[in-house]
Amino acid sequence: DTAVSQTPKYLVTQMGNDKSIKCEQNLGHDTMYWYKQDSKKFLKIMFSYNNKELIINETVPNRFSPKSPDKAHLNLHINSLELGDSAVYFCASSQDWGSYEQYFGPGTRLTVT
Amino acid sequence: QKEVEQNSGPLSVPEGAIASLNCTYSDRGSQSFFWYRQYSGKSPELIMSIYSNGDKEDGRFTAQLNKASQYVSLLIRDSQPSDSATYLCAVTNQAGTALIFGKGTTLSVSS
Numbered sequence: 001d002t003a004v005s006q007t008p009k010y011l012v013t014q015m016g017n018d019k020s021i022k023c024e025q026n027l028g029h030d031t032m033y034w035y036k037q038d039s040k041k042f043l044k045i046m047f048s049y050n051n052k053e054l055i056i057n058e059t060v061p062n063r064f065s066p067k068s069p070d071k072a073h074l075n076l077h078i079n080s081l082e083l084g085d086s087a088v089y090f091c092a093s094s095q096d097w098g099s100y101e102q103y104f105g106p107g108t109r110l111t112v113t
Numbered sequence: 114q115k116e117v118e119q120n121s122g123p124l125s126v127p128e129g130a131i132a133s134l135n136c137t138y139s140d141r142g143s144q145s146f147f148w149y150r151q152y153s154g155k156s157p158e159l160i161m162s163i164y165s166n167g168d169k170e171d172g173r174f175t176a177q178l179n180k181a182s183q184y185v186s187l188l189i190r191d192s193q194p195s196d197s198a199t200y201l202c203a204v205t206n207q208a209g210t211a212l213i214f215g216k217g218t219t220l221s222v223s224s
Contacts, residue, residue, distance in 0.1 A: 007116055040216065041216060041217055042201065042216050043157065043201065043214040043217075044214070045211050045212060045213075048211070056211055058211065071150070074221075090156055090157070094150070101147070101159055102159065102212065103156070103159065104156040104157050105156060106156050107155075107156050
């Protein structure tokens with residue numbers, strides 16, 4: 001069974017489009033995260049949700065909007081995609097807030113053309 | 114901006130040798146420290162966590178923490194070609210609200 005899953009695995013789209021990435025965890029964790037890993041492999045936190053509530057929003061453009069329908073799901077919606085949004089997006093989860101043993105999903109490679 | 118610094122490498126070691134990976138961090142208030150392994154095209158995988166000064170051993174891996182020097186290291190004994198990957202150091206910020214990653218060290222183990 002996959003602990004943290006993401007769909008789609010690959011996403012190729014044109015500038016200006018709107019797209020969503022879905023994430024689900026079956027670990028029973030309370031906290032979920034979105035990270036962006038750029039072409040230089042730098043992994044940076046974007047958002048963190050604890051029990052469906054936004055905890056961290058790290059200077060991410062307003063075009064990015066996370067949504068957590070329940071604590072097992074954290075989706076990422078991106079409006080008006082730009083070339084610079086091309087990256088690998090990872091979802092992660094941890095047992096609770098303050099427990100930083102985070103477990104990552106397989107990633108979504110987004111390519112904006 | 115709080116930072117986590119790692120030598121990007123590549124660090125090349127022969128099979129069976131000890132690989133030593135180093136990390137320094139700037140936030141003196143950091144309390145939790147982690148090492149993740151990331152194979153090319155894959156997601157980061159947690160391999161070690163350490164919370165107090167000293168050494169922590171798990172199989173072939175040993176994490177070392179020195180908070181006074183703001184320094185974390187990972188030793189891999191009896192290195193295997195399967196250990197070839199990028200190793201990411203991660204620390205919590207003082208507020209405990211975020212995990213800050215270094216840019217990673219690429220390790221290459223030759224057989």
